[in-house]
């Protein structure tokens with residue numbers, strides 16, 4: 524059987540749904556391989572859906588590594604404020620947290636998904652679930668796309684590939700879009716799991732599982748050379764270090780790197796060492812545990828550091844030998860952790876890499892290789908920090924693709 528549409532969108536995630544609801548007055552088919560839409564959206568933000576961020580657009584663009592400039596037209600065309608207004612207009616009020624993360628007021632991802640679905644239904648988008656696509660071909664003679672499924676051959680003028688990345692494959696994002704894109708002549712930038720916890724050698728902090736520390740400065744070392752430093756909140760888990768600063772910077776971290784954690788409030792390690800040495804010298808009869816208390820570090824972490832430094836906290840400062848003092852200062856201000864592995868695609872929140880941005884027009888999301896072929900969302904080589912930046916990017920790219928098709932359809936003789 525053959526079925527014809529003006530537009531076919533593949534993938535009912537935030538990018539695909541947003542593009543489908545944005546296209547006006549045309550017959551649109553949305554193909555989704557799961558039996559329901561937005562599986563990943565529903566688990567986003569632990570089911571609460573941090574759908575955008577309230578920071579300025581300039582700040583926004585800095586959250587995508589060196590891909591901010593590619594996203595600029597999409598994010599200006601449909602901004603974070605537009606997202607907030609869009610959902611509010613359709614009955615989903617929002618909550619902006621202190622850290623600028625924006626959630627639906629109900630803290631329920633389903634509310635966001637329901638608006639997207641309702642708008643698609645209103646827009647008469649036909650949605651076909653459990654669709655298995657065997658092959659996609661571009662028919663040069665007819666300037667159309669043939670999408671082959673076991674029972675139906677779909678033909679369309681405009682095709683949007685919004686199949687997501689490769690992470691959390693149980694949500695349906697298994698990387699099919701890369702195969703389709705490659706088949707249609709696109710290059711795929713190497714796929715790497717991103718926004719993932721970091722596994723380190725000889726992890727000593729199991730007992731601290733669940734404890735988070737605010738504003739920790741981390742320096743990154745490669746072959747004994749300092750190459751980077753980050754600052755933010757870390758979370759100890761029972762096997763790894765995690766938390767926003769680790770997850771957001773995991774895209775820059777490689778196996779073999781050493782991360783040095785500064786648990787003190789001192790930005791400058793030399794300043795800390797000077798402060799600590801002076802304190803030890805001037806507090807001769809005070810116990811070590813008394814002066815360490817002033818450092819504002821959780822007691823359970825201090826206990827581990829003292830144990831690893833071989834220092835008895837009940838001894839007085841004057842009894843602390845040179846070796847103990849040196850180790851203690853090092854562990855408090857630059858605790859070294861050697862990176863053993865990064866989380867794999869099963870636990871990475873997003874995929875770094877994907878359809879090369881060099882082959883996509885950033886002002887329209889249209890392929891530079893095949894006319895009327897579009898990409899939107901995580902299938903493209905774009906990944907953002909945590910904080911609502913990935914879902915917003917998916918909405919904005921989906922909207923831009925849809926808007927561009929709207930602007931073009933007038934001049935095409937489309938299928939009815």
Ligand SMILES: Cc1cc2nc3c(=O)[nH]c(=O)nc-3n(C[C@H](O)[C@H](O)[C@H](O)COP(=O)(O)OP(=O)(O)OC[C@H]3O[C@@H](n4cnc5c(N)ncnc54)[C@H](O)[C@@H]3O)c2cc1C
Pocket residue numbers: 533534535536537538539554555556557560561562563564566567568569572573574575654655656685686687688690691694695696697698699700871872873899900901902910911912913914915917
């Ligand atoms: C645990 C977790 C929490 C997250 N939390 C947040 C958060 O709070 N805020 C944030 O901004 N980002 C978050 N993200 C990232 C965000 O969810 C994704 O970046 C976003 O969903 C990408 O949208 P997308 O539409 O491009 O792809 P996806 O959401 O992956 O949707 C792609 C869709 O395409 C379908 N599909 C794939 N292949 C085919 C095929 N061959 N045929 C038909 N359909 C197909 C899939 O089944 C899926 O439904 C989180 C990610 C994870 C894993």
